[in-house]
Amino acid sequence: VEVDDLLFTVESNQSLTIYEIRAPMAGTVIEKEAVLGEFVDTGSRLMVIADLSTVWVDFRVPQRDVGRLSVGQSVTVMSVNDMPLGSGTLSYLSPFSMADTQTTLARAVIDNAEGRLRPGLFVKGEVGLEAFEASVSVTQAAIQYWEGSPVVFVAEDDVFAARPVELGTNDGAWVEVRAGLRPGETYVSANSFILKAELGKELAAHDH
Secondary structure, eight states: OOTTOEEEEEEOTTTOOEEEEEOSSSSEEEEEOOOTTOOOOTTOOOEEEEOOSEEEEEEEEEHHHHTTOOTTOEEEEEETTOOEEEEEEEEEEEEEEETTTTEEEEEEEEEOTTOOOOTTOOEEEEEOOOOOOOSSEEEGGGOEEETTEEEEEEEETTEEEEEEOEEEEEOSSEEEEEESOOTTOOBOOSOHHHHHHHHHHHHHHHHO
16 A cells, blocks of 8 residues: 555444545555444554565574674575575674573564565575685586595686686685686586586596
């Protein structure tokens, strides 16, 4: 509903005057308690309107992680099957813990203009603890291991060759490469396991 939309009318049982009840704010009707023909008084709750363009997301944080959190850190909210739902910042970290679950409440304020977050949903979140710019990084899917060491398949002439690399920090999606790969080099960013399998077949054929 929008501001001043007509929601319903109430008729006085004394004067029979009709009163219009209009929306005091823009939002979504989440509760409707009024029933046609019902008697109401000035204290009756007839309808609840909520502004869901911004929502609070509450997280239960295990004790081992509480010390790493602070208000203002960035948060990415995802569904239980890892679909991104929004991002925001931690706005509140409870000074108390829950005795029954041994967890602490952390709250994030999330922009919900697209309506992806619905009250009552179970979600999970990732908190950015540290940020820095890596001079060279590759996708997590680009990393393969050959004889126990990490390699990346890099374009050399007309083929992709497995090149040993030294890895650094990763965020689950991207991995810092500290040595072995130069900025701007072309590498296999996805399905690199196929090249690893082909390399294994070639070496096995040579052994025979």
